[in-house]
Amino acid sequence: MADSVSIDLxxxxxxxxxxxxxxxxxxxxxxxxHTFTRGxxxxxxxxxxxxxxxxxxxQLLASMPDGASRVLVGGHEYAAAxxxxxxxxxxxxxxxxxxxxxxxxxxxxxxxLTWSQLAVPATGLPGSAEVTDWRMMSGMFALxxxxxxxxxxxxxxxxxxxxxxxxxxxxxxxxxxxxxxxxGDFYYLIESGxxxxxxxxxxxxxxxxxxxxxxxxxxxxxxxDTVRNATVTMKTDGVLLCLSKDDFNELLRAPxxxxxxxxxxxxxxxxxxxxxxxxxPAEYRSDGFPGALNIPLDDIRQASTALDPAREYIVYCQTxxxxxxxxxxxxxxxxxAVLLDGGMRxxxxxxxxxx
Numbered sequence: 001m002a003d004s005v006s007i008d009l010x011x012x013x014x015x016x017x018x019x020x021x022x023x024x025x026x027x028x029x030x031x032x033x034h035t036f037t038r039g040x041x042x043x044x045x046x047x048x049x050x051x052x053x054x055x056x057x058x059q060l061l062a063s064m065p066d067g068a069s070r071v072l073v074g075g076h077e078y079a080a081a082x083x084x085x086x087x088x089x090x091x092x093x094x095x096x097x098x099x100x101x102x103x104x105x106x107x108x109x110x111x112x113l114t115w116s117q118l119a120v121p122a123t124g125l126p127g128s129a130e131v132t133d134w135r136m137m138s139g140m141f142a143l144x145x146x147x148x149x150x151x152x153x154x155x156x157x158x159x160x161x162x163x164x165x166x167x168x169x170x171x172x173x174x175x176x177x178x179x180x181x182x183x184g185d186f187y188y189l190i191e192s193g194x195x196x197x198x199x200x201x202x203x204x205x206x207x208x209x210x211x212x213x214x215x216x217x218x219x220x221x222x223x224x225d226t227v228r229n230a231t232v233t234m235k236t237d238g239v240l241l242c243l244s245k246d247d248f249n250e251l252l253r254a255p256x257x258x259x260x261x262x263x264x265x266x267x268x269x270x271x272x273x274x275x276x277x278x279x280x281p282a283e284y285r286s287d288g289f290p291g292a293l294n295i296p297l298d299d300i301r302q303a304s305t306a307l308d309p310a311r312e313y314i315v316y317c318q319t320x321x322x323x324x325x326x327x328x329x330x331x332x333x334x335x336x337a338v339l340l341d342g343g344m345r346x347x348x349x350x351x352x353x354x355x
Contacts, residue, residue: 005031005102013054013102014080016109019116030108034101042101043084043093051103053084058099063092074100115159155255162251166241177217177232177240184221184228187248190214193238199230209301210235216332220297220325222248223257229298256331257324258338262347265314265340273312276337278326287344289316300326304333316340316347 010016010024010031019027033056036042042060057074062083064070072079083093085106166189171177177188180200190213197209197217208230211217221228222245243252260268269275275292277284284294295303297317307313313335317323320343330337340347 005033009056009102012075012080013056014082015113019112023112023116027104027109027112030104032103034103036095036099036101038095038097040095041093042095042099048084048103050106051084052082052106052109054081054102055079055083056100056102059096060099061094061096071096158251158255162243162247165247165251166243169240169242171234171238171240173234173236175234177234178221178228178230180228180231182228184218184226185245186218187216187222187243187245187252188218188232189216189241189243191239191241193240194235195232195238196235197230197232205231208298219248219328219332223253223328224321224325226321252332253328257328258331259341260314260338261341265316265338265347268312268314268338273314276313276315276323276326276330277317278315278322279317283318292316295326297322297326300329304330304335307335309335311336313337314340317343319343319345 005028007021007024007028010027011021016024016027034042034046036045055072055074056079059074060072060083062070062072070078072083083101168191171193177195178184178186190211192213194213195211195217196207197211198205198207200206211232217232218228220226265273269291275289277288277292277294278297278300279288279294280296281294284292288294307330313330315323315327315330315337316339317326320339320341323343324339327337327339
């Protein structure tokens with residue numbers, strides 16, 4: 001049986017060691033161990049395309065691309081570097097003893113390393129003597145967020161600019177950060193502390209959610225270009241990281257919010273994508289698309305935990321306003337979610353013109 005993957009094991013490998021324990025802990029489920037018996041040739045037996053491969057136990061006689069032969073020993077410093085990357089491996093390799101190889105998807109590792117290097121504490125924040133260790137922002141930098149869906153393709157230039165645009169603000173317990181009905185001006189990340197989200201309904205304040213370190217809020221009003229639909233109040237003292245509306249639109253909204261026209265949406269649905277109708281249930285029952293999931297915008301944060309990250313979702317509402325906010329929220333959480341451009345109204349007009 002193959003050895004189990006551990007943080008201690010990953011910390012001995014390069015360049016994984018640079019990620020620190022928190023980053024390595026998130027990588028653990030993505031690693032796979034493969035055992036080969038003495039005399040076997042692992043690079044003929046398995047297609048390692050797209051994988052980073054390390055020798056972690058045993059001895060391997062490897063014929064290198066430069067023609068040299070080398071005996072590699074798992075756990076030795078010479079085996080700390082990848083034996084193969086992206087499918088490119090030694091010309092031949094024969095197990096001198098039973099061996100164990102560890103494999104990890106190369107794209108996943110590259111994305112994690114990019115974010116980790118750009119998010120080092122030295123980045124700092126404008127006008128602040130303190131610095132923010134972005135790698136500790138578990139909500140924003142969770143591995144599932146940065147390696148799945150649209151977030152994974154955020155341009156590196158955007159990442160660096162984005163991290164430098166946030167401003168740090170000290171906040172107090174009981175302080176209202178945004179108020180229901182106000183215009184949207186900032187996007188917020190919680191560096192420390194907790195806050196509650198509430199909405200005034202029929203004169204009574206109803207708590208909708210509680211947010212913690214690493215969580216984000218304020219995006220709905222910015223994406224949909226409307227007023228705040230809830231009030232966010234600090235439950236403790238804390239520190240918030242604020243991004244202006246203009247910077248949010250340029251560096252996050254534009255690359256994350258993808259739109260597809262009706263004909264392309266129909267093609268993707270036929271190929272296996274799923275509609276999400278973010279209107280109220282009464283609206284959905286009236287004229288919702290067949291087979292659509294009805295998840296009102298108010299519920300999209302909580303309901304996202306039940307969605308399949310491997311599936312593509314096409315989000316719609318009547319005009320595209322509410323669905324744009326929902327599509328962004330899902331994309332921000334690592335889902336492959338796109339927006340039906342112009343909403344149901346534009347889709348109906350396009351279908352009529354075809355007829």
